[in-house]
Amino acid sequence: MPDLLLTIIIQFVVAGLATFGFAIIFNAPRSESMLCGITGAIGWLVYYLLIHYADFNLVASALIATGILTIFARILAVRRQNPVTLYLMTGIFPLVPGAGIYYTAYYLITDDRSAFASKGTETLEIAIAIVFGIIFGTAIPQVLFHKLVRTKKGASHS
Amino acid sequence: MNTNKGTPITTKDVLTFSVELGLSMLKSGAEIFRIEESIIRILQAYDIQRFDVYVLSNGIFASANEDLDDACSLVRHMPENSVNLGRIAQLNQLCREICDHRIDLQTGWTRLKEIRVQRGYPRWALILACGLGSGCFCYLFGGSAFDGLVACLIGAVEEFLLLIMSDARLSRSIAQIFSSMFVTAVSYLPVSIWSLPLHRDKMIIGAIMVLVPGIMFTTAIRDVYNGDYLSGAIHLLDALLTALCIAAGVVIAIFFMQKFGLEVSL
Structure with a gap:
């Protein structure tokens, strides 16, 4: 069990740092870049644990992880009175299928047709899973967030 | 702009300000829905009742008080944007x-201009951030710590190149193809020539993450979800094109390495 705990901590911190770095590249405000990192780390951790410890496939894990991180991003948006896109766009980074794009291109040029087809389809499937993850996360009515989350002050339109 | 304390605020003033604010948002890569809502909220806050606002991924069309004396309309075109x-x-x-009428339009204009000319993070910070991101992603996708370190270096140089290419006003697609070619080539060479114990696929994946169109893709999804199908489709096409450019860069780099007789197995 301590092994699992260590893995969780390492994955969480590294994913957080990665997202933090990319949040800076896209000019996220200094005060929010840390929270962007945490959003990304939560999404990645859910994804990682589902794949390695719950035996979910890539697509289902990406779907669930995206849904959870969208909800987290919306909570942050209401709490911090910022656009939800700020947290969502950066938090999604660890889940986008960059690896899929590379392997698909690699198998294309090395002429491995079956691997090319399977990687290409997998990349597309993960992208679609992210679409539905965001849609499910966004479908929860905004009113609920305003009731549950205490804002800093006044009404907001996040 | 010409709203001195004495003269009353005209419809034109409010419409111009709201559309210019929306244009800045569009230029920074906000979703269509947020821009339309912002413009409409400002118009409503100044008691303009009759208006139409239509925002596309690269332009804004707005009119107010069409059937009254102070009718006015605006069209803005915004050819390029950067997040x-x-x-x-x-x-x-x-x-x-x-x-909320906490500040008036004149202060609003001053603030808007300030925000427009505001500079982002210094270049060294961007380069460091890209190195950090690339190294960490390389580790997350299964690379060793050593792979991560090398990916960190590659990522930093890559961001430096990206900044130079954006200074030279190179088209975005070309910049993406070049960077992904560069990343693939420098990740392959140390392994192929000196046979260092590195996982080049993991390093490449870490370093191309910064090119992957995650933000454009998310914007596209949110546009479609909000019913802005046209802008969503344009953003999706943009994301797809970026993905193809990355793939093209990888393919070109590996093609040349094969031609020069380097070993290119995973």
């Missing part, structure tokens, strides 16, 4: 303050 999340947050805040 700037901090600016979106600031413009959102500015819009909120204008709508």
Whole structure:
């Protein structure tokens, strides 16, 4: 069990740092870049644990992880009175299928047709899973967030 | 702009300000829905009842009080945009303050101009951030710590190249193809020539993450979800094109390495 705990901590911190770095590249405000990192780390951790410890496939894990991180991003948006896109766009980074794009291109040029087809389809499937993850996360009515989350002050339109 | 304390605020003033604010948001990569809502909220805050606002991924069309004496309309075209999340947050805040009448239009203009010329993080910070991101992603996708370190270096040089290419006003697609070619080539060479114990696929994946169109893709999804199908489709096409450019860069680099007789197995 301590092994699992260590893995969780390492994955969480590294994913957080990665997202933090990319949040800076896209000019996220200094005060929010840390929270962007945490959003990304939560999404990645859910994804990682589902794949390695719950035996979910890539697509289902990406779907669930995206849904959870969208909800987290919306909570942050209401709490911090910022656009939800700020947290969502950066938090999604660890889940986008960059690896899929590379392997698909690699198998294309090395002429491995079956691997090319399977990687290409997998990349597309993960992208679609992210679409539905965001849609499910966004479908929860905004009113609920305003009731549950205490804002800093006044009404907001996040 | 010409709203001195004495002269009353005209419909034209409000419409111009709201559309210019929306244009800045569009330029920073905000979703269509947020831009339309911001413009409409400002117009409503100044008691303009009859208006139409239509925002596309690269333009804004707006008119107010069509059937009254002070009818006015505006069209703005915005050919290129670059994502700037901090600016979106600031413009959102500015819009909120204008709508609550915490600041008047004149102060609003000053703030809007300030936000527009505001400089982002210094270049060294961007280069460091890209190195950090690339190294960490390389580790997350299964690379060793050593792979991560090398990916960190590659990522930093890559961001440096990207900045230079954006200075030279190179088209974005070309810049993406070049960077992904560069990343693939420098990740392959140390392994192929000196046979260092590195996982080049993991390093490449880490370093191309910064090119992957995650933000454009998310914008596209949110546009379609909000019913802005046309802008969503344009953003999706943009994301797809970027993905193809990355793949093209990888393919070109590996093709040449094969031609020069380097070993290119995974």
